[in-house]
Amino acid sequence: MQSKVGEYPFTVEPFHCDFSNHLFLSSLSNDLLNASDYHSESRGYGISYLNARHRTWVLSRLAVEMNDMPVAYDKIAISTWVEAAFRFFTSRNYAITSQDHQTVYGYGRSIWAMIDTDTRQPVDILQIQGGLIKDYIETDRDCPIAKPGRVAISKDATLAKTVTMNYHDIDVNGHVNSVKYIEHVLDLFGLDWYRSHRVKRFDIAYVAESHAGDELCFFMEKAAAKEENDEEEYLVRIVRKGAEDGEVVRCSIKFVKI
Amino acid sequence: MQSKVGEYPFTVEPFHCDFSNHLFLSSLSNDLLNASDYHSESRGYGISYLNARHRTWVLSRLAVEMNDMPVAYDKIAISTWVEAAFRFFTSRNYAITSQDHQTVYGYGRSIWAMIDTDTRQPVDILQIQGGLIKDYIETDRDCPIAKPGRVAISKDATLAKTVTMNYHDIDVNGHVNSVKYIEHVLDLFGLDWYRSHRVKRFDIAYVAESHAGDELCFFMEKAAAKEENDEEEYLVRIVRKGAEDGEVVRCSIKFVKI
Incomplete structure (x- = not known):
């Protein structure tokens, strides 16, 4: 074994x-x-x-x-x-x-x-x-970070961008590749932002599949600041355009200043 | 040595x-x-x-x-x-x-x-x-394909897409990565196209640099068919928006039916 x-x-x-x-x-x-x-x-x-x-x-x-x-x-x-x-x-x-x-x-x-x-x-x-x-199953090895949490994004999140899924977004399963969502979410922030911030933690939940040609709407809001640290957290919900219940992905990005 | x-x-x-x-x-x-x-x-x-x-x-x-x-x-x-x-x-x-x-x-x-x-x-x-x-310099090893050719794209090429350069497009040199242009060009063609065509040859000439935040306009035209084969060739010129002489890239993609 x-x-x-x-x-x-x-x-x-x-x-x-x-x-x-x-x-x-x-x-x-x-x-x-x-x-x-x-x-x-x-x-x-x-x-x-x-x-x-x-x-x-x-x-x-x-x-x-x-x-x-x-x-x-x-x-x-x-x-x-x-x-x-x-x-x-x-x-x-x-x-x-x-x-x-x-x-x-x-x-x-x-x-x-x-x-x-x-x-x-x-x-x-x-x-x-x-x-x-x-x-x-390995139970002795420690993984000292919190478990993936629920992303509590509100209905008030605003539309930050709409992106059409293209040839390079699709993998052999015929749907949008898990990693491509991460790319599109992190592309919501500009180079100037990354000059002064780095990602401390990234949580993503895959809710449903999306496909080539789908227009994905990226809704974003800033999470309420927690007093105990200097992190800034953003929440993103990706929804298929034209599908009211078409939630595809939810994620949370915690940035720290550098 | x-x-x-x-x-x-x-x-x-x-x-x-x-x-x-x-x-x-x-x-x-x-x-x-x-x-x-x-x-x-x-x-x-x-x-x-x-x-x-x-x-x-x-x-x-x-x-x-x-x-x-x-x-x-x-x-x-x-x-x-x-x-x-x-x-x-x-x-x-x-x-x-x-x-x-x-x-x-x-x-x-x-x-x-x-x-x-x-x-x-x-x-x-x-x-x-x-x-x-x-x-x-190695002169004995053969490379049996034509040298990179001049891409003769006309002024009549039509605007196929405009894409803003984001965080993931930029490499450590601070400008758009050479490979990312190839991705964006090949993304001009949809999944249905790739179901029946594959790229036989791809030629790209890097004319000038572009940067994060640049809006790049992709102008495309179909090259005149050559009688001797069943290839379909498309020519693409990438130009920075708002810069009349802002040509960034020229390329040619030869597809064959599969």
Whole structure:
């Protein structure tokens, strides 16, 4: 049996870095998804096993909290492990460190469901390989960040932008890629903002799928300031245009001044 | 002395693939730029040597011609070599193959200039490390695709789209990343188009820089059909809004039916 925690090396690519030479949070999220894929694949419950059985993993929530962001050419490691597994969801955690483990950049938490690719309905995770995933639950490794929280965005959030989903937004599942929403949300803030702020924590909940050609409306509001810290938090709801109940994504971005 | 041709392995990441599971041409181009970087860096005329001396490489033209595109998890190799070096430009070629060299996916050609990062003016490439780059010119390796051609787009091209450059479009040089233009150009075509067409050849000429907040106007026209083949060619000119002489990029995309 393989170890419960998998560790995967990545080199920070220069063109995956922003104007300040720090890795884009969207690119880091892509690496987290890759690490999840490598980890589950080599333990027998990855998408190549699932796809042959008309099943697939669906990312439901992702939270990333960073103390610092690596820069171009840094050699980083993403450790990932399953914290818990239930019938209809499983939680997977991440630690993002330097390859020598001397620097801890941050942590991530995610929640995944499994669906039938024909009916798009949830299926029982514990039925896969006789509940194999339960053999890999790791409870000793700490993930010292809060669990993905509910994003309490009000009805008063204002329309910040409308973006049409194009060819590059769509992945092999035929819908908008999870990472692309993160890109579009972080693009709501301009370069001047990022000159004086960095993302401390990013929470995203995937509510429904969207597709090529969909016009997505990004509604945003600033969260009420909490007295105990100097964070500024913004809440974003993404809704499909022309669909009153067409909520696709909710997220929260906590910035700190730099 | 290192070999003249450098070969670099890449694994095709699933989220760098389109709805049909084929690698995005934009992601492939990113890998070509990474291979260029690794190759020049390890031979003593890369950007870490240059940046310390207020110099940098600037991509002037890129042409990519593909027989086929790798799919997710394919292990590919990018070979790259310098074909020629002159005072104010150098040409670098690429071969994109499987790692066992049994499949040749395609080839690339690029032209680079070097600039002074303070004055943004061209500088003499042959002055760097006493003309070291000339020791690495490879003339035996074939690159069986046409050189980057002039994109003859007419004044009658129509405005297809206007796109504002955001946080994710900008790289550490402070201007729009070369690969992002490719993404925006290929996003001019919808998913239905890509269901029946693939890019056979893509030529792009970088004319001027653009920056965060710039509104870029994408003018497009269909090139006159050439009788000898069944390709469809589109020409695109990107112009900064509000700048009459603000041409930023010209490119040509040749599609074939699939």
